[in-house]
Amino acid sequence: MSFAQLDPLLHSQLRLAVMSLLIGVDSAEFVFIKEKTGATAGNLSVQLDKLSNAGYISVTKSFKGKKPLTTCSITKVGIKAFEDYVNNLKQYIE
């Protein structure tokens, strides 16, 4: 039995933290994710794009009053990918 591949999109500290956050909530705002993960805004913006392009999260941009508001939520595909990642990872750490 050899080691399963770990989805490279999830095997990134920041992206994994984002997914970990999102899997527990309905949705979360950019600023909230930024604070919880301790990421810089720039880095977070890039990584959210990657997760979004992969279909792992959905990102909607609107306004809170007159300020931009970016809201994220995990998708079904994202949940599946996260679960698979965790299962594969367990092979490495158990």
Added chain:
Amino acid sequence: MSFAQLDPLLHSQLRLAVMSLLIGVDSAEFVFIKEKTGATAGNLSVQLDKLSNAGYISVTKSFKGKKPLTTCSITKVGIKAFEDYVNNLKQYIE
């Protein structure tokens, strides 16, 4: 509570697989590790160097008959680092 840092030296698929292998055995030979992980020799060579330089594994080079033989084993420091990594990681995946 924010997310703990994941040791970047261990947060690499191949290096994690190597550590995962080594934590269960006394020692392992280069070719064995290569086969178990599915890595190319070049990549494995580089990653073993990194783990070795960090003091996470010890690497001894000798000869089996007249062929070179590279043997690896995990160190105490390596075990500790691996355990810490696993503990921190659990925060992300549970």
Added chain:
DNA sequence: AAAATTAGGTTTATAATGTAAACCATTTTA
């Protein structure tokens, strides 16, 4: 006994990735 192949690696060039710094538009504060 050359020549080719295999074994066991290492070196290095390139591609991919991660990240912070710089930037932009708007809004609030002094």
Added chain:
DNA sequence: TAAAATGGTTTACATTATAAACCTAATTTT
């Protein structure tokens, strides 16, 4: 009305991962 803050995005750079090329010695083939 400047200056600073908010909420991001873009982009340039540094780091990392990886495969391809290479090396030395030992076998095997012709």
